[in-house]
Amino acid sequence: MNKITGKKQLMKVLLIPILIIGIGIVVSIYYVKNPGGQMAANIISYSNIKRRLIEHLELVFVATFLAIATAIPLGILITRKRFKKIAPIIITVVNFGQTLPSLAVIGLMMGLLGLGFKTAIFALWIYSLLPILRNTYTGIRKVDPNIIDTAYGMGMKKMQILWKVELPLALYIIFAGIRTATVVNVGTAALATFIGAGGLGDFIVIGISLMRNTILLTGAILTALLAVFLDNILGNIENSIIV
Amino acid sequence: MIKLENLVKIYEGNSNPAVDNLSVEIPNGKICILIGPSGCGKTTLLRMINGLISPTGGKIFINDNDITEVDQVELRRNMGYVIQGTGLFPHWTIAENISVVPKLLKWPKDKIENVVNNMLILIGLDPDEYKNRYPKALSGGQVQRVGVARALAADPPIMLMDEPFGAADPITRSKLQNEFLYIQEKIRKTIVFVTHDIDEAIKMGDLIAILKDGKLIQYGTPDDILSHPENEFVSEFVGSDRTLKRLGLIKVRDVMTRGVEIVKSSDPIDKVKEMIKRVNNNFLYVINEKMEPRGYVLEEDLEKGKNLKEIIRTMASPVNPEDTLKTALSNMMALGVGTICVVNNKNEFIGEVTLNVLTRLISNTDRE
Ligand SMILES: Nc1ncnc2c1ncn2[C@@H]1O[C@H](COP(=O)(O)OP(=O)(O)OP(=O)(O)O)[C@@H](O)[C@H]1O
Ligand SMILES: [Mg+2]
Numbered sequence: 001m002n003k004i005t006g007k008k009q010l011m012k013v014l015l016i017p018i019l020i021i022g023i024g025i026v027v028s029i030y031y032v033k034n035p036g037g038q039m040a041a042n043i044i045s046y047s048n049i050k051r052r053l054i055e056h057l058e059l060v061f062v063a064t065f066l067a068i069a070t071a072i073p074l075g076i077l078i079t080r081k082r083f084k085k086i087a088p089i090i091i092t093v094v095n096f097g098q099t100l101p102s103l104a105v106i107g108l109m110m111g112l113l114g115l116g117f118k119t120a121i122f123a124l125w126i127y128s129l130l131p132i133l134r135n136t137y138t139g140i141r142k143v144d145p146n147i148i149d150t151a152y153g154m155g156m157k158k159m160q161i162l163w164k165v166e167l168p169l170a171l172y173i174i175f176a177g178i179r180t181a182t183v184v185n186v187g188t189a190a191l192a193t194f195i196g197a198g199g200l201g202d203f204i205v206i207g208i209s210l211m212r213n214t215i216l217l218t219g220a221i222l223t224a225l226l227a228v229f230l231d232n233i234l235g236n237i238e239n240s241i242i243v
Numbered sequence: 244m245i246k247l248e249n250l251v252k253i254y255e256g257n258s259n260p261a262v263d264n265l266s267v268e269i270p271n272g273k274i275c276i277l278i279g280p281s282g283c284g285k286t287t288l289l290r291m292i293n294g295l296i297s298p299t300g301g302k303i304f305i306n307d308n309d310i311t312e313v314d315q316v317e318l319r320r321n322m323g324y325v326i327q328g329t330g331l332f333p334h335w336t337i338a339e340n341i342s343v344v345p346k347l348l349k350w351p352k353d354k355i356e357n358v359v360n361n362m363l364i365l366i367g368l369d370p371d372e373y374k375n376r377y378p379k380a381l382s383g384g385q386v387q388r389v390g391v392a393r394a395l396a397a398d399p400p401i402m403l404m405d406e407p408f409g410a411a412d413p414i415t416r417s418k419l420q421n422e423f424l425y426i427q428e429k430i431r432k433t434i435v436f437v438t439h440d441i442d443e444a445i446k447m448g449d450l451i452a453i454l455k456d457g458k459l460i461q462y463g464t465p466d467d468i469l470s471h472p473e474n475e476f477v478s479e480f481v482g483s484d485r486t487l488k489r490l491g492l493i494k495v496r497d498v499m500t501r502g503v504e505i506v507k508s509s510d511p512i513d514k515v516k517e518m519i520k521r522v523n524n525n526f527l528y529v530i531n532e533k534m535e536p537r538g539y540v541l542e543e544d545l546e547k548g549k550n551l552k553e554i555i556r557t558m559a560s561p562v563n564p565e566d567t568l569k570t571a572l573s574n575m576m577a578l579g580v581g582t583i584c585v586v587n588n589k590n591e592f593i594g595e596v597t598l599n600v601l602t603r604l605i606s607n608t609d610r611e
Contacts (some may be wrong), residue, residue: 032402083405095523146326146327146328146330146333147330147333149295149326149330150297150326150330150332151332152319152326153290153293153295153319153322153324153326153403154319154320154343154344154393155318155319155320155344155347156315156317156343157316160347163333167331169334170336
């Protein structure tokens with residue numbers, strides 16, 4: 001009985017991601033078969049799609065990972081008593097970073113760090129800090145002070161309270177921040193092509209400059225599908241977090 | 244023993260102290276109730292005893308040790324704290340919630356498992372059914388019981404309880420109180436118990452501390468406080484029905500009359516007439532062969548029937564020696580009679596309580 005409902009649950013969860021992968025494959029096959037001219041056919045090939053997709057995923061995952069690794073500790077730090085006063089300042093600074101147009105940030109980084117993968121990662125990292133930082137901060141701040149009191153009252157130590165009470169209770173909100181950051185990064189990574197870091201943005205930019213819609217659409221549709229796919233998967237994980 | 248000495252707490256930015264020069268001694272094994280209007284400093288007091296906040300002035304001793312001189316974490320692990328509101332960890336199961344302190348104390352796994360089961364049984368929840376539930380899936384009353392179980396789990400000598408039964412409806416509340424008193428009978432902890440409810444205070448307390456604006460107004464046994472309220476505030480607080488409440492503190496066994504003359508339902512009327520004259524009373528209790536009271540006969544009825552069975556009248560339902568006078572009075576009132584008989588646990592007649600005795604008790608209180 002339990003097994004069957006478990007299977008059903010899994011099917012329900014996997015249905016949309018599988019559907020999205022299916023659409024992605026169909027779209028790829030369609031444009032490879034109907035590239036609209038020899039020049040476009042050279043560009044829209046299976047190997048090229050695979051390569052750009054992997055580049056794109058690399059950009060997104062490395063940048064998001066670095067953002068998680070920095071924003072969560074920073075977010076935790078500014079919820080501590082000692083840093084209470086500077087928390088709003090830090091949030092504002094990071095907030096400001098995100099209000100800059102993504103293309104401007106990428107351009108700025110190129111000026112500072114030159115072309116290439118590392119520069120793109122750096123720009124994406126800055127860009128995805130805020131959602132994670134903000135959610136870590138509010139997630140921990142939102143934990144019921146009564147519960148924290150109880151934890152102290154029962155003789156838990158500060159670190160124990162952080163690891164066993166505050167973070168688990170804030171996890172849901174922190175994870176929502178990670179999800180936002182990831183999805184934002186999928187879109188922003190499409191701009192990495194301007195500084196020679198590859199990704200699905202390549203198709204878009206080449207499509208525009210060659211005035212070939214097939215190339216442009218291959219890049220645009222796959223980027224959009226990737227964003228929806230990751231959003232759905234992460235959303236499902238988020239919903240399985242207890243509390 | 245918990246000793247509070249000239250305790251003062253002024254919160255930063257407040258002009259009035261939340262706790263104002265308060266001194267109290269709580270003997271080991273007793274339940275001390277802190278009661279007073281909202282904002283009078285009850286929670287503040289508990290938090291100071293627990294070391295969560297430090298006093299602005301004064302000292303707290305536990306078994307003659309100044310609590311500022313012992314390890315805070317150690318101090319807290321030796322104190323069960325039932326916090327105001329629920330305070331259960333929502334991301335942990337009931338079992339995990341109950342085992343927090345035992346885990347902090349690094350008890351072995353099987354001992355912890357045992358404690359969880361025992362605690363759940365103690366608070367009347369089936370371990371198999373409730374162990375793995377999350378707090379969300381419990382009723383308000385069950386959550387409060389788990390809160391108490393969690394505080395008790397590591398068997399701390401001291402319990403701090405901040406309105407532990409506040410969320411329960413009156414019936415559940417009274418059940419929880421009875422269960423807790425029953426548990427306390429066995430475990431004999433030193434308990435500081437906060438409540439808003441004077442009836443709860445009278446029922447649960449060995450000692451009651453009445454607070455107002457952070458000051459101790461009166462400290463004494465429930466009977467002290469009901470019979471000798473220190474001032475206007477206290478008598479208003481305990482209510483105008485304090486004399487009636489006092490009846491709730493006195494046991495039937497303390498005032499009952501033993502060796503009352505009785506007749507058997509099989510006795511002939513003539514014998515009854517003779518006895519009624521001899522005892523100089525206008526009625527007699529009637530018992531059956533098994534010594535169980537069946538009712539009473541009035542002198543004026545004796546001419547109206549041929550045997551006792553025809554003229555016997557319904558009596559108020561009997562009380563036990565362990566019942567309170569409040570129960571006795573309410574049983575008498577239910578039937579509009581001035582006397583009630585007392586039976587032992589085999590339902591055998593052992594004595595009576597009369598309205599006269601009760602009125603004398605009440606008027607004593609009022610004169611004082
Ligand atoms: N952290 C705090 N900072 C400033 N003032 C506080 C703080 N906590 C409590 N107070 C004030 O101290 C006084 C006593 O509060 P406390 O919480 O001890 O009252 P209480 O008797 O527990 O009330 P209740 O019955 O409503 O729970 C109140 O006037 C309250 O406003
Ligand atoms: Mg309170």
